[in-house]
Amino acid sequence: MKFLKIMKKICYIAALLILPAIGYSQSSAFVSDQNPRYQESQDHYMKLKDSLVTLHGTTVQNTYKAYDWREDRAARRQQRREWRHQERLYEIMYGGYDYYGYYPYSSGYYYRPYSGHRPYWGYGNRWRSGFHLGAGYSW
Amino acid sequence: MRLNKLIMSAVVAASVLIVSSCARKVTRIDPNQQIDISGGWNNTDARLVAEQATSDILSASWLTNHLSDHAGKKPVVIVGMVYNKSHEHIEAETFVKEVERCFIQSEKVRLVQGGKKREELRAERADQQTNSSVSTMKKFGLENGADYMLQGSINSIVDALNRKKVVYYQVNLELTNLQTSEVVWIGEKKIAKYVKN
Numbered sequence: 291m292k293f294l295k296i297m298k299k300i301c302y303i304a305a306l307l308i309l310p311a312i313g314y315s316q317s318s319a320f321v322s323d324q325n326p327r328y329q330e331s332q333d334h335y336m337k338l339k340d341s342l343v344t345l346h347g348t349t350v351q352n353t354y355k356a357y358d359w360r361e362d363r364a365a366r367r368q369q370r371r372e373w374r375h376q377e378r379l380y381e382i383m384y385g386g387y388d389y390y391g392y393y394p395y396s397s398g399y400y401y402r403p404y405s406g407h408r409p410y411w412g413y414g415n416r417w418r419s420g421f422h423l424g425a426g427y428s429w
Numbered sequence: 430m431r432l433n434k435l436i437m438s439a440v441v442a443a444s445v446l447i448v449s450s451c452a453r454k455v456t457r458i459d460p461n462q463q464i465d466i467s468g469g470w471n472n473t474d475a476r477l478v479a480e481q482a483t484s485d486i487l488s489a490s491w492l493t494n495h496l497s498d499h500a501g502k503k504p505v506v507i508v509g510m511v512y513n514k515s516h517e518h519i520e521a522e523t524f525v526k527e528v529e530r531c532f533i534q535s536e537k538v539r540l541v542q543g544g545k546k547r548e549e550l551r552a553e554r555a556d557q558q559t560n561s562s563v564s565t566m567k568k569f570g571l572e573n574g575a576d577y578m579l580q581g582s583i584n585s586i587v588d589a590l591n592r593k594k595v596v597y598y599q600v601n602l603e604l605t606n607l608q609t610s611e612v613v614w615i616g617e618k619k620i621a622k623y624v625k626n
Contacts, residue, residue: 321571324569325570326570327570328568328569329569331551332558332570335551335552335554335555335569336555336559342548342552343556346549354518359467
């Protein structure tokens, strides 16, 4: 009776040890000519697969913008319109002066009142800062 | 009254003419037709390079040498990088694909996938390890190793003055033995254009 119990235990332990080994050998059955280091590649791609497999059936848009003379000219014109629009907005907001404090369309002398705090005389136009002469105070 | 009618019809005719002249017109053309517009790289240049490369690569001695050295076993080729060192955007795939197609159609050369497409294949194979049935699952480590790699370079020289311009393109494709690093074939196509604006 005791002998049977011991045999049962031995069989149980053997089954525990052998069955996983059989399963492993079946899953990793080595095929002739197979690269012996295939497991390294497999492990590497097992980590990456999810991100790559989700792209199956999709079109990867790897496009570029081709040069078109007419389109380029239209884009330049559009940009010029936007700049002029912005200048007009500044003119309305700052009473004839652009964001940097210069009168956008003047090319001669001008007077910049600057909220009454800084009397300012100068020379310049929209493209260059020019010569400035001023006196006053600011906060 | 008659004058008014005449003016009206003239206005209508002029407006129709303006509208029709502004409307975009698209027509299908033969891809082999040569149409040069800007003088830049175009489909005709890609086609000329493809024709030259495909006619050269299979008639060159590297193929017969390989077949005699490997007891008639077909060479396996992988396509590597093509360096565009020209002044323009040129997509080399337009003519490299033609060379690949020629390899497969001739059945003299075997081709293996490379780059991102190979990454995708391996990812799918990895996915099969846990999702496919054992009988259909593909194994790692059984890919065909390439014997040769096809690489290339595109160069250009531009000479321009006032309204005249000469553009010279040189496209080179090279086939190198992966085992020995020996260059076994170099294909070349030179294209020169004279552009007058």
